[in-house]
Amino acid sequence: MSQVPVQYFNLMEENYSKYGASAIQLIQIGKFYELWHEPDVSCVQQAYSQAELLAELPPPREGPLGITPPIEQVASLLDMRITSPGKRSLLQMGFPIYSLTTYLSTLLDKGWTIIVIDELITGKSGPKQRAVSQVYSPSCNLEDCSELSYVISIYLKDDLLGVTLFSAMNGHSIMFPVYWADRDKVARLLISYSIKEVVIWVDSGDNPGVLNKIYGLLIGWNLFPSEPNAKIEVMGSPCYLSYRYENDNKEWLLLHIYLGINEEWFNKNYQEYTLSKIFQSTWTEDVNQVNLISLLGILQFVKDRNPNFIKNLQLPESYNSVVSPLNLILCNRAEYQLDLLPKKGKLGGLLNLIDYCSTAMGKRLLKFRLLNPITNYSELNLRYEEIATFKQLLDKQIFDNSELKQIKDLSSLHRQWAICASSDTILPPKKLNQIYHSYLSASKLIRSLLPLLRSPRHLGIEHLAVGPQLESLIEEIERFFQVENLLGDLKDILQPTDSLTNLLAQQQTLRAQLAEWAEQASNIVFQDTTSIKAEYFSKEGYAFSILSKKLAKLNRVRERYLASPALSDTAHSPHTGELLSSIIILGKRGNYHIITSSAILKVSVELNLLEEQVNTYVKQTYTRELKRLYFSYSELFLPLENMISRLDVALSGAIVSTKFNYTRPC
Incomplete structure (x- = not known):
């Protein structure tokens, strides 16, 4: 297997352990994003029915329900074709980079976490370097949506729960403690929020029934399927369990369960997240520790997906109880x-x-x-x-x-x-x-x-x-x-300033100089002003273009010039003569050849430097x-x-x- 697929699947292994069963990777290959799959390697996800997960005995390791590989689910969802290039044992699908924004909302709505791996611009020769540039999860994204997506964080400590709700879309958060006996009252509150991901933190100890306790809690809150035959995708390790499923309202949810969360974890993360650095203010009264652990857990979860989402936040609304005397209570799925x-x-x-x-x-x-x-x-x-x-x-x-x-x-x-x-x-x-x-x-x-x-x-x-x-x-x-x-364009957004005007004027002068040279050369060789044009090319920079069928005549004039440069100088401008004496063919675009010379290259370099200065100035000022x-x-x-x-x-x-x-x- 070549270097790029090896890098892809190594990253995939890391991302499964970090983001769970819903993770899919899109790797940039040129102008496309591609999703790959090894058909000879078994899926890390397994599928079980709700009844099997709630059974007292652990479910079979192989997973009795068939699991459809993520690449097949995504291809079906986006109506795309899976290919297997050459004789490699590798399945792949892809789409143009510009189409990502079109497909994001569809993938997020179906409970997928999208990891984007982009090519890095290093300026060095050799194999292209790539790295994770963006992570989109159903609750951690800024895509346009009519409803705000929330992640709910729940910390279980004996008979007390710490609950925090957070929306990355507007930075709103709310947290409160609730006793296990009052857990049913939380369901009334949750109907006001569009919850896309559930994160649970628990110090399981030697309690083998903790998972059933969690399943029962979430079923009561309509955050886990109540139908025994419901299909649930599961991926697990000793300290982290990940689930992807549809709830009873046919909405896709992700569930993350972190085991072994104790006081040591709390102290470590409380030091890492000095809350005063994240929030614009601080609480004026003591906050229940289960609430703080729930809040710290949600900050860690969101930071792993996009660190910028936990910056410049308003302090969470903090309540001492889930029940407010200012509101009536809707019970029993009212x-x-x-x-x-x-x-x-x-x-x-x-x-x-x-x-x-x-x-x-x-x-x-x-x-x-x-x-x-x-x-x-x-x-x-x-x-x-x-x-x-x-x-x-x-x-x-x-x-x-x-x-x-x-x-x-x-x-x-x-x-x-x-x-x-x-x-x-x-x-x-x-x-x-x-x-x-x-x-x-x-x-x-x-x-x-x-x-x-x-x-x-x-x-x-x-x-x-x-x-x-x-x-x-x-x-x-x-x-x-x-x-x-x-x-x-970004450079057209700012109101004119002396610095920007000066830079743009320098650019305009150099472009006009190239256009003048092109017209002179075209006039001398072809007796017109349009056969040779000064243009900008994304790869070659500023250069001249000429119809391929006219290139032969340009070469004949060049040969005559080289044969008697002294005679030709009387008819040609110095720059035209320089062009004719040192034509360099850079490449071809359709019916046109791209040509340059040492003088044109010098101007092109100056223009590129000015372009960088303009872009830097505009971005910094903006x-x-x-x-x-x-x-x-x-x-x-x-x-x-x-x-x-x-x-x-x-x-x-x-x-x-x-x-x-x-x-x-x-």
């Missing part, structure tokens, strides 16, 4: 008995009936309110008042939701901005464009509402207080960036300004998100009350 939520893949449910929200943030808030009924009389009246206000505006036809429809998921976009402000990564201009235009729409929304909400009884006006600060942020963005070019803006205005982000989602829900309620003739309860 969300489905009352038909509050639709089951996956099916229509129906009260949420679908009343959801007229225009933004992803509003939709999430509406779902949360529906599943967490409140008992606070003042807050309930405030919500009714907001809906009544918007109903009046709709009835008078002086307001609509057109601006709300233009607002993207700022909760997720702000999180991506926070990560870039605290790391070496760059916020893509496309994301900045979405943020900027969402701000514009939010600002227009505020300006249109202010004159309509002057009456003191319209309590919703307090949510519009972010308007002046938002206007200031918009002005700052427009001052430093050419907002109309945010979807263009990143610096975005970091400055983030840290100057980050306190605005959460109130802005809350304002948009709250107004969106209120407007949705007004639309529903008008459509179905609902009235406010007495």
Whole structure:
């Protein structure tokens, strides 16, 4: 087996032990990502039914249910063909690098963890070096999604559980302790969150029944299949067990169980993760140790997938109990008995009936309110008042939701901005464009509402207080960036500065010089100005192109020049003469040959150096300004998100009350 497959499968072995049964590797080979499989090697995953896992005796080592190799599952999912090149005992499939973003959401939705191995740019000859560049897991990614994906971390200690929920998409986290006797109450809370991965930390000791205890706990929380015949993929080692399966709602979940977690592990990780370095503030009161271990576990889990996700985080919401006196409790799967939520893949449910929200943030808030009924009389009246206000505006036809429809998921976009402000990564201009235009729409929304909400009884006006600060942020963005070019090249995004203008002017002068030389040569040899052109080629850099069928004539002129250079100098410019005397053929592109000379090579090198200077200046300035803006205005982000989602829900309620003739309860 050649070096690259050996490297691939060595990495695969490491990644299985680190990321579990759901790991698939995509390795860059030129302009493609490929997935490989050795058909003669048995799968590390085994498949069992739920009943076999819950049996008191351990399941057979070979796994009674057949396991489909990951490459076959992925090929079927993406509708691709598996090939076996030559006579090698190796199966492979692949797709162009640019297609990865197209397939990511599909793979993540089916519970796969995608490990991307890219080629490294070393500038050295010899075999290409490769390394893991990115890891995407169902709960640790920033892909656009209508619902926030969460990972839940559970630490088991005697009869006490420490529970932490974390979303990489917006950095939100919540943690609380719960006694084993109260474990059923957690299920009510979890219905508000889209959980994609479950991580369990336990000091099993000599307790052989700990796995059944875990399975039973997760079945009660609808995080493990309750159907005895459900198929579950398993991969295990003495201290780490990994599972991939569909739950009862036909949603793919990953389960990771870490055994042997004790006080020593806690002390080691508490030292490694000084919480004050991760979170922007600290707790003002003592936190239960089971909560801290659960939190540290989730930080370790997320860090293994993307260290940037644990930077610049808000402190988790910390509660002393899973039960809040401010909310009613939905028990015994009441969300489905009352038909509050639709089951996956099916229509129906009260949420679908009343959801007229225009933004992803509003939709999430509406779902949360529906599943967490409140008992606070003042807050309930405030919500009714907001809906009544918007109903009046709709009835008078002086307001609509057109601006709300233009607002993207700022909760997720702000999180991506926070990560870039605290790391070496760059916020893509496309994301900045979405943020900027969402701000514009939010600002227009505020300006249109202010004159309509002057009456003191319209309590919703307090949510519009972010308007002046938002206007200031918009002005700052427009001052430093050419907002109309945010979807263009990075160098066109910055507002002109003396340094950038000078660099671009030097580039333009050298390009014009090459174009002039090309026109002179074309005029002398072919009596036109277009037969020889100055162009940029990705591999060769700046050079001249000429139709292959015209190359012979160029060579004849060159030979005459070499035969009598003194005579030819009277008709040729010095640079044209230099070109004719030292033509170098670099290669061929279709019907054209690429040619150069020592003078052209010199200019090409200067242009490449200038290009690097421009790119470096633009990236550094772009990143610096975005970091400055983030840290100057980050306190605005959460109130802005809350304002948009709250107004969106209120407007949705007004639309529903008008459509179905609902009235406010007495």
